[in-house]
Amino acid sequence: MAVLRIAKMGNPVLLRKAEPVADPTAPGIRRLAADLQDTLEDIGASGLAAPQVFVSKRVVVYRIIAARIPEGSGLEPRPWTVMVNPLITPQAAEKTPVWERCLSIPGLHGKVPRFLNIEITFQDLEGKTHAHEARSSWAALLQHECDHLDGIVFPMRMTDLSLLAYNDEPGPLAKEVAENPKGIDPLFIDLVERWPGRTKWM
Numbered sequence: 001m002a003v004l005r006i007a008k009m010g011n012p013v014l015l016r017k018a019e020p021v022a023d024p025t026a027p028g029i030r031r032l033a034a035d036l037q038d039t040l041e042d043i044g045a046s047g048l049a050a051p052q053v054f055v056s057k058r059v060v061v062y063r064i065i066a067a068r069i070p071e072g073s074g075l076e077p078r079p080w081t082v083m084v085n086p087l088i089t090p091q092a093a094e095k096t097p098v099w100e101r102c103l104s105i106p107g108l109h110g111k112v113p114r115f116l117n118i119e120i121t122f123q124d125l126e127g128k129t130h131a132h133e134a135r136s137s138w139a140a141l142l143q144h145e146c147d148h149l150d151g152i153v154f155p156m157r158m159t160d161l162s163l164l165a166y167n168d169e170p171g172p173l174a175k176e177v178a179e180n181p182k183g184i185d186p187l188f189i190d191l192v193e194r195w196p197g198r199t200k201w202m
Contacts, residue, residue, distance in 0.1 A: 004053040024084040024123040036061040049148035083122035090115040098140040110164040114140040
């Protein structure tokens with residue numbers, strides 16, 4: 001097990017469609033999943049896809065901790081989960097913009113239209129198939145990570161680039177937090193609270 005280097009936006013591996021995993025039970029896939037978890041633990045983040053560590057395979061590891069659950073979402077923490085060959089099916093046509101960050105795009109955040117009710121199907125490391133629904137920021141997280149498997153980083157999904165900003169200048173985000181912080185990931189509220197310029201601009 002190891003902490004791996006994260007590919008940054010601009011690296012070709014992040015634009016490549018990842019290959020399906022033929023055998024989810026293969027030792028190499030188990031080692032990859034363990035390394036992804038170790039890397040997330042070291043950084044303190046929620047999710048990571050294999051292409052982000054230069055492995056073009058359809059593998060995602062994620063977890064949801066209590067400190068990252070938006071107020072009023074009704075979500076509960078989720079344990080470490082390994083998803084092999086995940087497939088997302090939206091359960092409704094409409095999308096809702098959600099604030100996102102990415103380990104492959106350090107220092108930036110933006111607002112990305114996402115389905116807030118999805119079904120996800122995937123295999124685990126034993127080869128067993130799972131299918132369940134996910135909603136709210138949980139659904140958004142899964143879409144973000146699965147996008148990496150198709151060569152998509154979150155700015156490519158944005159419809160309003162005026163909402164792409166540096167983490168230390170979160171003006172549009174600060175405006176939204178001031179108006180109504182309900183439903184916003186606490187990580188983003190913390191960005192606003194630590195912004196020295198918020199009293200001047202807000």
